[in-house]
Amino acid sequence: MKTILIPIFHGHIARNILRTGVLPELAKQANIMLVVPDFKKELYIKEFRSEQVSIASAPTIKFSKLERFFRSFYYYFVDTETVKIVQQEQFILGNRKFRYLWSRMWTNIFGHTKVLRQVIRWFDGLLVKDIIFTQIFNRYKPDLVFIPSLTSDDEGLVLRQAKARHIPTIGMFRSWDTVTVNKGNLRVFPDKIIVHTELLQGDVMKYTDCPKDKIEVVGMSHFDYYLTDKxxxxxxxxxxxxxxxxxxxxxxxxxxxxxxxxxxxxxxxxxxxxxxxxxxxxxxxxxxxxxxxxxxxxxxxxxxxxxxxxxxxxxxxxxxxxxxxxxxxxxxxxxxxxxxxxxxxxxxxxxxxxxxxxxxxxxxxxxxxxxxxxxxxxxxxxxxxxxxxxxxxxxxxxxxxxxxxxxxxxxxxxxxxxxxxxxxxxxxxxxFKYDGKASERTAHTILSLLK
Known part of the structure; x- marks a missing residue:
């Protein structure tokens, strides 16, 4: 069997992917390597390890100054009412009116100028490299990498490592508000993106500059058990x-x-x-x-x-x-x-x-x-x-x-x-489709990239 590597750095991702039908469906056709924080390794081994599912500790993650420099631009990439309110909370409540005006200026510029966003992403991809997950990839040699939270800085490093090795990649957005709240924008594009709903698909297209043909709508896997369980x-x-x-x-x-x-x-x-x-x-x-x-x-x-x-x-x-x-x-x-x-x-x-x-x-x-x-x-x-x-x-x-x-x-x-x-x-x-089959659709879409 081929191997799918999945980093899990957020508790809700464990709920959405591991404690739904997604993991069992994937394990039917591939070996799964979960890369998790070391302090969660024993918990995950006890709950999820099987003949097809293995768990490895993630290395200690420390971001470079260059990575943090480029990351700072992405907070200006989305201009929504939510972003405006959050910026007001951060700066006006703290009596930092100039900082608020500064953030609004750059949000108005980057949020409405696609070519500038493309330039930042090009330099980001060219200059920022991952070396933290090198040993993980050398040891487990994945055939596919699934990034369950595309705006996560930690998981972004895994995605960079996979792209540098020309390994097929697929990712998803963790939550329905991730894009419009701008919890970090999409810095590196995987080969395919999974979203829960057509509404989120529209947000991804509008605010991350991703074309529609790269996005697959699958539904909410963590809602399946509302229908399938008693x-x-x-x-x-x-x-x-x-x-x-x-x-x-x-x-x-x-x-x-x-x-x-x-x-x-x-x-x-x-x-x-x-x-x-x-x-x-x-x-x-x-x-x-x-x-x-x-x-x-x-x-x-x-x-x-x-x-x-x-x-x-x-x-x-x-x-x-x-x-x-x-x-x-x-x-x-x-x-x-x-x-x-x-x-x-x-x-x-x-x-x-x-x-x-x-x-x-x-x-x-x-x-x-x-x-x-x-x-x-x-x-x-x-x-x-x-x-x-x-x-x-x-x-x-x-x-x-x-x-x-x-x-x-x-x-x-x-x-x-x-x-x-x-x-x-x-x-x-x-x-999207409240039919108890979102986990199946999610797994099928992920497996479709295994060559």
């Missing part, structure tokens, strides 16, 4: 979390930022209604922590049902993006959505998850304190470019005040079928 039975689920299976259930997903004032306030509102408002009789509240939260939730009322994710693995000294979410916790969240009547959250990917189960979604679009600066307010999230199709789908309701939040929740509890067509449109646009 949920935890209702009686078992509510017994696990100490709930009542006969009560209506509101599932609150906190924002998960380091500033917990917003979550405290919103949770207090919901708890107060469930506890004493006659309109919420026979209703219970479920709460879960955000996987990337930096602080525990220790302010919930005793009667609030808490879903804990014990399988979210933290690593000493690691970043939130290093965290691993195991399959059991993926299923716990899926079952929590499945058994809920209404989900209350903020702007984010979970609006897609919830809609995939055809459950009503209310987005919180107001702050705990009136008059909060826009750049510190949750309101700004709803101006992000990638979230506009969600809003326009008609599949979610935005609550701009506590009164609106209460009204929307009660309306959904009475009429859960409301906005069903909007949720169907949302799922269709954000998952």
């Amino acid at each position: 949920r935890i039975p209702r009686e078992v689920f509510f017994k696990q979390i100490g709930g009542n299976l006969d009560k209506r259930t509101i599932y609150f997903m906190p924002i998960g930022l380091s500033d917990i004032d917003e979550d405290k306030y919103m949770l207090g509102l919901l708890e107060g209604w469930v506890r004493s408002d006659p309109d919420f009789v026979n209703t219970q509240l479920v709460l879960s922590t955000h996987p990337n939260a930096t602080k525990p939730i220790d302010y919930a009322a005793p009667e609030t049902l808490m879903i804990k994710f014990p399988g979210v693995i933290n690593f000493p000294g690691g970043k939130p993006t290093d965290r691993e979410i195991i399959k059991g916790d993926m299923e716990m969240m899926a079952s929590a959505i499945y058994h809920s009547d209404v989900v209350v959250n903020y702007q984010g990917t979970t609006s897609i998850d919830v809609s995939a189960f055809d459950k009503p979604v209310v987005n919180i679009a107001f702050d705990a304190h009136e008059g909060k600066l826009y750049l510190k307010s949750v309101r700004r999230f709803y101006d992000f470019t990638h979230y506009q199709p969600i809003i326009h789908s008609g599949g979610v309701r935005l609550a701009h005040s506590a009164d609106e939040l209460k009204k929307e929740i009660l309306e959904y509890l009475k009429h859960p079928e409301r906005d069903k067509k909007g949720r169907e449109r949302l799922v269709r646009e954000q998952t």
Whole structure:
């Protein structure tokens, strides 16, 4: 069998590729070499190693001054409303107005001048070389390299090494917001690119200068198990979390930022209604922590049902993006959505998850304190470019005040079928084909480059 080398440097990539049907499908026709951070090697060996799957430690990565110099240009390659808001957060809030004007000037120049982007990429490709992964390639001699997060600086070095050796390459963008938020732009082009949706395909074409014929739309592999796996039975689920299976259930997903004032306030509102408002009789509240939260939730009322994710693995000294979410916790969240009547959250990917189960979604679009600066307010999230199709789908309701939040929740509890067509449109646009076969399509596209 031929060998496919896959670097895995982000916890969500492990969820999207390794804990879905993608890895098993690839292993049917090729040997797989996973290159992972050394501190995760034992975890991956225990969970994924098999006759066809091997795991190797990545070398220590240290970027050269030249690499960092060229990287700095790419932050100006995308000019979206999201990028503008993020630049304002970074510089205006820090009283660095000149730095903001400087960044806007270069964003306006590079973001709208393709030839300049091409010149930077040409010099970047000519001058920046990888020597860090030389031994990995010499030892394992891959026939194909799959880059699951094309904007990752670490994985970019692997891609450079593969291109220098003329090894076929294929890559994908980790998330639906990667391009328009500009989490680092595409510096080196693989032979083929995989994307989740046609919306993301359009973003890649518009903002990375990639031609359409190099892009394959495959769907969301990590949504397959919503259709292919069974949920935890209702009686078992509510017994696990100490709930009542006969009560209506509101599932609150906190924002998960380091500033917990917003979550405290919103949770207090919901708890107060469930506890004493006659309109919420026979209703219970479920709460879960955000996987990337930096602080525990220790302010919930005793009667609030808490879903804990014990399988979210933290690593000493690691970043939130290093965290691993195991399959059991993926299923716990899926079952929590499945058994809920209404989900209350903020702007984010979970609006897609919830809609995939055809459950009503209310987005919180107001702050705990009136008059909060826009750049510190949750309101700004709803101006992000990638979230506009969600809003326009008609599949979610935005609550701009506590009164609106209460009204929307009660309306959904009475009429859960409301906005069903909007949720169907949302799922269709954000998952491409919601048929449980995205993993199969992803693997097939990757394997098509094996010669």
